[in-house]
Amino acid sequence: MTIRELREKVNLFLYDSKKRVLGVFAVLNVLVSLIGLGVLIYYYGFKLTPEAKELCFTILETSFAFYILRFFVKILYDFNPRRFLRENWFEAIVILLLLVEGVAYNLFDTMLLVSVFASIGFADFSTFSTIFVQLFVFIIIINNLFKEKQFKPWLKIHPGWLFMISIALMTLLGGLLLMLPEMSQVEGGMSFIDSLFLSMSSVSVTGLSTMDISEALTFKGQMIVLILIKLGGLNTIAFGALMLVVAKFGVGIKYHEVIEDFVNRDSILKARSMLTKIVLWATTIEVIGIILLFIGFGNQGVFEDTGNRLFQSVFHGVSGFNNAGLSTLHGGVMHPDVINNTFVHTIIMILFFLGGLGMIYMFDLFEVSRLRERMRKPWKTIEFGTKISLYFTLGLLVFGATIFLVFEWNNTLKDTGGVDAVIQALFESMTTRNAGFNIVDTANLTMPVMIVFLFLMFIGASSGSAGGGIRTSTFATMWASVVSTIKGKKRTEMFKRTISNDVVLKAYAIFVFFIIGNVVGIFALAISEADLLTAGQFDFMDLVFEHVSAASTVGLSTGLTPELSETGKFILIIAMFIGRVGTLTIAYLVGKSVISKNYKYPSGHTMVG
Numbered sequence: 001m002t003i004r005e006l007r008e009k010v011n012l013f014l015y016d017s018k019k020r021v022l023g024v025f026a027v028l029n030v031l032v033s034l035i036g037l038g039v040l041i042y043y044y045g046f047k048l049t050p051e052a053k054e055l056c057f058t059i060l061e062t063s064f065a066f067y068i069l070r071f072f073v074k075i076l077y078d079f080n081p082r083r084f085l086r087e088n089w090f091e092a093i094v095i096l097l098l099l100v101e102g103v104a105y106n107l108f109d110t111m112l113l114v115s116v117f118a119s120i121g122f123a124d125f126s127t128f129s130t131i132f133v134q135l136f137v138f139i140i141i142i143n144n145l146f147k148e149k150q151f152k153p154w155l156k157i158h159p160g161w162l163f164m165i166s167i168a169l170m171t172l173l174g175g176l177l178l179m180l181p182e183m184s185q186v187e188g189g190m191s192f193i194d195s196l197f198l199s200m201s202s203v204s205v206t207g208l209s210t211m212d213i214s215e216a217l218t219f220k221g222q223m224i225v226l227i228l229i230k231l232g233g234l235n236t237i238a239f240g241a242l243m244l245v246v247a248k249f250g251v252g253i254k255y256h257e258v259i260e261d262f263v264n265r266d267s268i269l270k271a272r273s274m275l276t277k278i279v280l281w282a283t284t285i286e287v288i289g290i291i292l293l294f295i296g297f298g299n300q301g302v303f304e305d306t307g308n309r310l311f312q313s314v315f316h317g318v319s320g321f322n323n324a325g326l327s328t329l330h331g332g333v334m335h336p337d338v339i340n341n342t343f344v345h346t347i348i349m350i351l352f353f354l355g356g357l358g359m360i361y362m363f364d365l366f367e368v369s370r371l372r373e374r375m376r377k378p379w380k381t382i383e384f385g386t387k388i389s390l391y392f393t394l395g396l397l398v399f400g401a402t403i404f405l406v407f408e409w410n411n412t413l414k415d416t417g418g419v420d421a422v423i424q425a426l427f428e429s430m431t432t433r434n435a436g437f438n439i440v441d442t443a444n445l446t447m448p449v450m451i452v453f454l455f456l457m458f459i460g461a462s463s464g465s466a467g468g469g470i471r472t473s474t475f476a477t478m479w480a481s482v483v484s485t486i487k488g489k490k491r492t493e494m495f496k497r498t499i500s501n502d503v504v505l506k507a508y509a510i511f512v513f514f515i516i517g518n519v520v521g522i523f524a525l526a527i528s529e530a531d532l533l534t535a536g537q538f539d540f541m542d543l544v545f546e547h548v549s550a551a552s553t554v555g556l557s558t559g560l561t562p563e564l565s566e567t568g569k570f571i572l573i574i575a576m577f578i579g580r581v582g583t584l585t586i587a588y589l590v591g592k593s594v595i596s597k598n599y600k601y602p603s604g605h606t607m608v609g
Contacts, residue, residue, distance in 0.1 A: 017467040018077045022223030025070050036063040044220050045180030064098045071095045164581050167203060167232070171577070174228045183221035190216075193566050199227065200573045204580035205233035205466050207325020207436025207555020208546075210562050210569060214330045219311075222328050226315055232580075233322030233355070233466040235281065278359050282321065289351045290317035296344040301337035302329070323466040325436020325555035333437050333567035342423055345439060349427050355433035356461035357393060361386040384497050385473065389462040392472040393433075396456060400429030403452045412440040432456040434467030436555020443558040447541075454545060458514070458551040468553030468579045470514050475506035510582075514551070521547045521575050528567040529560075537563070 043056040078084040178195035247369015294313040303309040329335040364386040404425040480494035492499040550572040
């Protein structure tokens with residue numbers, strides 16, 4: 001009897017029980033997963049006795065054993081095991097990792113990954129090990145649920161609602177986790193408003209914080225912030241592609257116009273490959289940045305410990321690319337061990353430049369196939385949207401850096417000269433548009449620079465990136481509209497292309513909504529923070545700067561954030577949420593849909609200006 005014949009007999013024998021057995025495992029999977037996640041929260045969130053820790057570890061070990069058993073049962077009941085392994089390669093790798101670690105721990109009382117990393121200088125890697133394994137398992141759980149298509153009824157909603165709900169849920173869950181006693185140095189845990197503020201700042205990749213996270217948070221709390229930054233940044237960058245992938249679950253054609261605000265129209269038919277490409281490129285850039293930062297930090301001062309040096313590299317690499325602006329160093333990149341490190345400043349600046357450029361435009365600029373095509377066909381240039389993103393990003397960067405050099409030369413740059421001054425100027429100019437890192441004290445900047453920084457924060461980063469603001473494409477469209485009007489042209493033109501009237505109207509709508517949102521928010525802050533203004537500690541410009549920074553998800557501050565009242569913190573949470581979701585998305589949701597667009601009222605005329 002051949003192996004194929006034996007397999008056929010086994011398949012026939014198992015066929016009748018397949019549905020029942022896999023159904024039981026599906027139910028147990030949900031139950032075990034919920035218990036495992038609950039135990040994880042209890043294990044990492046509270047101070048436990050040795051007995052409680054041992055019990056938690058036993059439960060987690062049992063859940064690992066269940067995942068291994070379930071995976072092999074699925075292979076057994078699949079009629080084509082090779083194809084199953086090819087389609088579930090990631091899950092197979094994680095299961096293999098669980099199996100190897102389980103054998104190593106039970107037979108040799110050690111974990112293989114911990115031993116390997118300890119041998120090269122990472123003595124504290126055991127803290128990372130269980131977290132990463134459980135994170136992979138959590139990804140598998142979500143992946144399996146989507147494969148079962150059990151979310152179909154819930155996805156028949158407006159993409160804008162789905163985006164808002166995902167941001168809100170991540171923020172709430174992150175806030176609740178950060179409140180746990182073991183996540184911070186605060187006695188009894190952080191308050192709800194402070195934890196929610198930090199969670200919102202992380203998910204919206206803003207960078208404002210009511211406390212110094214390098215001192216207020218434990219390593220566990222900093223890991224939560226790191227995960228929130230990664231999920232928040234990826235959720236924003238890849239949302240359009242993700243929505244198109246799950247469109248088969250119920251998102252109709254009528255919502256594609258909204259989805260196209262997150263990706264370009266040409267990507268509609270290749271969403272799955274684009275989503276994979278976005279995750280791959282983003283991760284690759286972050287890994288390269290982490291390696292360069294690890295080299296750049298050196299092994300002196302706080303980076304003398306190899307484990308801490310690696311963690312700081314990972315945190316700042318992820319925070320930099322995702323434009324988060326949060327740092328686990330005291331004083332951020334103004335820390336004494338980093339402030340004069342031009343190499344580190346340059347790497348971080350490149351990371352948030354790429355993160356704020358927009359993934360779709362990065363593909364157009366750097367994808368090998370497109371580079372080869374442009375080399376073969378010199379007449380073929382980069383796409384229209386890429387030109388807007390790249391040229392306006394560079395133009396605003398040079399504009400901001402020039403203003404900074406001119407007005408700060410005898411102020412914050414008086415002890416700096418030459419190349420270092422230029423790098424600082426470029427860093428500060430770029431950070432205002434998305435990142436939130438700063439290498440000079442924002443509170444000491446001259447008023448002309450503050451005003452220009454407000455303008456740059458208001459514009460923000462490019463569409464499809466982790467940055468905020470009205471976006472460079474919106475500003476470019478409005479600029480082209482103004483220029484075309486001045487020149488007496490009937491159509492809006494830029495880079496030898498005509499911009500449709502719909503796009504122009506949408507750009508002005510975003511601008512108006514953003515203006516109104518900031519005016520309302522600043523007005524509310526002026527009321528809630530009246531005591532601070534009366535005391536003379538801060539002035540009205542500080543309030544304006546703080547709110548625009550929050551609404552544009554930039555994260556720069558003149559030092560006002562920790563002094564805010566609870567009402568003021570809540571106002572900025574709303575500002576960050578709206579800034580992350582996007583004013584136009586909210587307008588889509590609250591706006592009334594018209595029954596028909598195939599009509600036109602008689603022309604009306606009024607004076608303007």
